Structure formats: structure tokens, C-alpha cells
Amino acid sequence: MNCRKVMNLISAYIDGELTGAEMLAIRRHLSECSECTREYESLRGLKEAMSRLRTVVPRKDLAAAVVAKIEEQQFTRTHRFGTWAARLTFAKLSPVTAALAVFGAALVLLTAGGMEGFNPDISGNQTAFLSQTHQVSFLSEISLPHVEFQFSKPLVVTSAAQTSFSPEVQFASFNR
Amino acid sequence: MEIADTVAETVQREDRREFNALVKRYHKQAYNVAYRMAGNHADAEDLTQEAFIRAYRFFDQYRRDLPFENWLYKIMSNVFIDMLRRKPKAKLRSLDEPIATEDGETQMDLPDPSSGPEETVLSHDMDRRIQAALNTLPEVFRLTVIYADIEGLSYEEIAEATNTNIGTVRSRLHRGRKLLRNRIQGLASEFV
Numbered sequence: 001m002n003c004r005k006v007m008n009l010i011s012a013y014i015d016g017e018l019t020g021a022e023m024l025a026i027r028r029h030l031s032e033c034s035e036c037t038r039e040y041e042s043l044r045g046l047k048e049a050m051s052r053l054r055t056v057v058p059r060k061d062l063a064a065a066v067v068a069k070i071e072e073q074q075f076t077r078t079h080r081f082g083t084w085a086a087r088l089t090f091a092k093l094s095p096v097t098a099a100l101a102v103f104g105a106a107l108v109l110l111t112a113g114g115m116e117g118f119n120p121d122i123s124g125n126q127t128a129f130l131s132q133t134h135q136v137s138f139l140s141e142i143s144l145p146h147v148e149f150q151f152s153k154p155l156v157v158t159s160a161a162q163t164s165f166s167p168e169v170q171f172a173s174f175n176r
Numbered sequence: 177m178e179i180a181d182t183v184a185e186t187v188q189r190e191d192r193r194e195f196n197a198l199v200k201r202y203h204k205q206a207y208n209v210a211y212r213m214a215g216n217h218a219d220a221e222d223l224t225q226e227a228f229i230r231a232y233r234f235f236d237q238y239r240r241d242l243p244f245e246n247w248l249y250k251i252m253s254n255v256f257i258d259m260l261r262r263k264p265k266a267k268l269r270s271l272d273e274p275i276a277t278e279d280g281e282t283q284m285d286l287p288d289p290s291s292g293p294e295e296t297v298l299s300h301d302m303d304r305r306i307q308a309a310l311n312t313l314p315e316v317f318r319l320t321v322i323y324a325d326i327e328g329l330s331y332e333e334i335a336e337a338t339n340t341n342i343g344t345v346r347s348r349l350h351r352g353r354k355l356l357r358n359r360i361q362g363l364a365s366e367f368v
């Protein structure tokens with residue numbers, strides 16, 4: 001093995017990340033080449049020094065702070081859907097549109113829950129069905145049991161599996 | 177309603193309990209790595225926090241056959257690169273002083289006589305010089321050198337943590353060490 005090749009492999013040699021044959025060839029070369037040996041010693045010394053850097057410790061309450069931050073984010077995530085629905089109602093949309101949007105989401109929930117043969121015929125809700133996939137993925141992010149829909153004939157989405165439903169929807173309210 | 181609530185909440189609680197234990201167990205190690213990457217306490221703390229938050233968010237994707245710290249390194253690498261992109265000044269921030277030691281005191285420059293020569297830490301001055309040199313390395317070289325020489329990961333593990341292949345790790349490490357050495361002025365003669 002020539003010097004150029006050895007110089008290139010010297011780091012991997014130090015780390016023991018070469019084949020047995022390569023390790024042997026380099027060891028042999030080092031025993032008779034002072035220039036490569038100098039490079040080897042130098043890089044090995046650097047690795048050694050790096051491993052002797054002191055351990056830097058965090059402030060004492062870092063773990064608690066991390067846990068608290070996670071709890072906080074968890075809370076926000078669970079309640080994001082509530083905010084979203086509230087925005088629909090209170091922003092630019094009329095109450096009826098907002099109600100329909102929420103109802104559309106409810107239908108997706110029902111469909112996603114595997115309600116076979118469920119085929120409501122309600123005009124104005126085609127959008128909800130067209131964008132079903134998209135909405136499902138959005139909704140799957142929220143925590144379902146915290147969402148409750150109320151319709152004129154009581155529709156309460158308790159879990160996707162057990163749902164009672166009436167298509168005569170005039171009003172939808174939303175609370176978490 | 178109550179039943180669904182209870183089940184979901186129990187799962188969530190179990191998950192969180194497991195994760196909180198991991199935070200407790202690994203945050204110091206993560207912080208040390210974060211500090212060596214970022215070069216100062218403020219960024220090290222942000223980096224550690226963000227890494228754990230991301231880890232929690234994707235906890236369901238964590239394969240239990242991989243050691244948790246290896247998975248965390250992978251996340252930390254990403255968070256670190258994102259962080260530098262968001263505020264490139266991070267690498268220019270000055271070093272904090274002094275660096276806290278494990279026992280919370282300022283460091284002694286003399287080796288501890290009770291431990292063998294291999295276990296002694298570097299002098300404060302040398303430590304700072306190396307950190308200052310690390311801060312000047314391009315980020316992928318910095319990450320690679322830190323994982324290899326501080327954390328002692330294998331090339332395969334570094335490849336996993338930095339989302340690349342072993343050949344790239346090998347060349348980054350070699351070039352990174354040479355760069356680092358050149359930037360630690362006057363250090364070479366002291367540790368050979």
C-alpha cells in the first residue's frame with residue numbers, strides 16, 4: 001500500500017472500520033513509514049482529545065421542562081379541531097355554511113368508521129364527500145372522543161363505531 | 177362516550193409515561209451532544225427540547241429494536257440542520273463561560289489523580305479551543321465528528337443518524353478531523 005492510499009484510510013484505520021486485510025496492510029506500512037506514522041499519531045491524538053472533552057450538563061430542571069412542553073403541545077393538539085370549527089363559525093362564513101362544514105366533517109367521520117350502506121341524500125354536502133380522503137387524514141389527527149356533534153335530531157358522535165344518525169339536519173353546534 | 181374516552185386516555189397516558197421515562201434517562205446525554213453541536217447553552221437547550229418534542233410526536237414510528245438514543249440522534253441531526261437554516265447566526269454565537277461539569281463545579285485543570293490517564297478530562301482551555309474549532313466546521317462534518325469521537329458511534333450508526341451511507345461517513349469523518357485539527361491552532365503538538 002502506498003502513502004497516498006494509507007493517508008486516505010488513516011481515519012478508518014484509527015476507528016477500526018476497515019477489513020482485516022486493510023488493517024494489516026496499513027499496520028505494516030506504518031511500521032516503516034515515519035510520515036504516515038506522524039499523520040496517524042496526530043489524528044489519533046485528536047480523536048483521543050475529543051473523547052476527553054468534559055460532559056456538559058444541562059440545568060437541573062431541563063427534563064421537567066421538556067415534559068411540561070410536551071404536555072402543553074398535547075393539549076393544543078387535542079383542542080385544535082375545536083379552534084378550527086370555532087373559526088369556521090365566527091370568521092367569514094355564515095352560520096349555515098359553518099354548520100354544513102361541520103356536518104360534512106361528521107359524515108366523513110361516520111363513513112370512516114365503516115358505516116356500510118350509509119348513503120345520505122343531502123344537497124350541499126357533495127364537497128364533503130369529494131374531499132373525503134383529505135378530511136379523513138385531517139380528522140385522524142384529532143382525538144375523536146373529544147369531539148361532539150349535536151344536530152336537531154340528536155346526533156352524538158361518541159366513537160366511530162357506535163353512532164346514531166338522522167339526516168334531517170338544520171343546525172349543528174360544536175363543542176369539545 | 178365514557179368508555180371511548182377512558183381507552184384513548186389510558187393509551188395516551190401509558191405512552192406518555194414511557195416517553196417521560198426516556199426523557200429522564202436520556203436528556204443529559206442528548207444535551208451534551210446538543211451543546212457540542214450548537215456551541216452554547218441557549219441553543220443546546222432549544223435543540224434538546226425540540227428533539228424530544230419531535231420524538232414524542234413521531235413516537236409511534238420508533239422501532240423498538242433500535243436503541244432509543246440512536247433514534248434520538250437521527251432526530252437531533254435534523255433539528256440541528258433546521259435550526260441552522262432558520263438562524264445561521266447560531267454558529268457564530270460566542271461560547272458560554274464557564275462550562276459546567278458533572279458535579280456542578282467549575283472545572284479543575286489538573287487531572288484527577290484517582291482516575292487513570294485515559295479518564296481525565298482536558299484542561300478548560302483545551303476544551304474551549306476544541307469547541308471553538310468545532311463551531312467553525314461545516315455542519316455535516318461537525319455532526320459526524322461528534323457522533324464518532326464523543327458518542328463513539330460506529331460508521332453504520334452514524335450513517336443512520338445522519339441519513340447517509342457508510343462511504344460518505346468515512347470521507348466526512350476523515351475530512352472533518354483534518355479540518356478540525358487544522359483549526360485547533362497549536363493544539364496538535366500538545367496532544368501528540
Ligand SMILES: [Zn+2]
Nearest residue numbers: 003033035036
Ligand atoms: Zn507512508
